[in-house]
Amino acid sequence: MNHIPVFVMEKIKMRGLKISDAPSLFQFMSRPDTMKYITPHPVLSLKEMEAYVEERLAGFRKHTEIPWVIENEEGECIGFFRFHKWNLWHRKAEMGAVIHPKYQKAGIMTEVLLNxxxxxxDILKLNRIVGDIFAENEGSRRLLNKFGFRxxxxxxxTDFDGERFQDTVVFSMLKKEYEQVKQTFDQ
Known part of the structure; x- marks a missing residue:
């Protein structure tokens, strides 16, 4: 794969991550409230954010991840989504997402998953997709259940959030399960 596909949806657009996205991503990925279900150590500087973006792009070049930026209708960066731990031989990947707090609970991740x-x-021919979430992350739990993840x-x-240890709940969807539920995505 040489390029990251673009998805244009009703409310949003997903396009490949670029180094020039670092300042926009920093605006929300540096916030502890935004990152509370991901890491107790959000990026602290634009330089750290640029290094994070470079790592994601290096992962894409190595075929271990696919990073996207999520933009609203005005072209503003409102989120980040990636497949990571992408393994071509085992045909699996994990999902990760961060949405700007202003756009959370607005159906953004529903549009993302529909695409x-x-x-x-169907295109990457994956057999398994995983979504690992902190047990307290009710929004992600509802989203994964809505799409038929088990x-x-x-x-x-598994993870220390700076104050206490958090349990991680593992959700997955297999290709055969996707085949059974995909017609409901179009409704």
């Missing part, structure tokens, strides 16, 4: 799941299963189990106290 990236067909891409992942809860595989709880990994106890």
């Amino acid at each position: 990236v799941l067909p891409y992942a299963f 809860e595989e189990g709880v990994l106890r106290e």
Whole structure:
């Protein structure tokens, strides 16, 4: 794969990440409230954000991840989504997303999944997609359940959030499960 596909949807557009996106991403990925279900150590400087973007782009060149920026109708960067731990041999990947707080609970991730799941299963020919979430992340839990992801189990106290250890809940969807539910995505 030489380029990251662009998805144009009703409210948003997803396009490949660029180094020039670092300042926009920094605006929300540096906020502890935005990153509370991801890391207790959000980026602290634009330089750190640029290094993070470079790492994502290097991962794309190595075929281990696919990073997208999510833009609103005005072209403003409102989120970040990626497939990571992408493995061509095992045909699997994990999902990760960060949405600007102003756009959370607005259906953005529903639009994202409506586009990236067909891409992942039908174009990339993945067999398995994983979504790992902190147990307290009810919004992500509802989203994954809505799309038919199955809860595989709880990994106890896997991550320290700076105050206490958090449990991680592992969700996944297999190609055969996607085939059973994909017609409901069009409704």
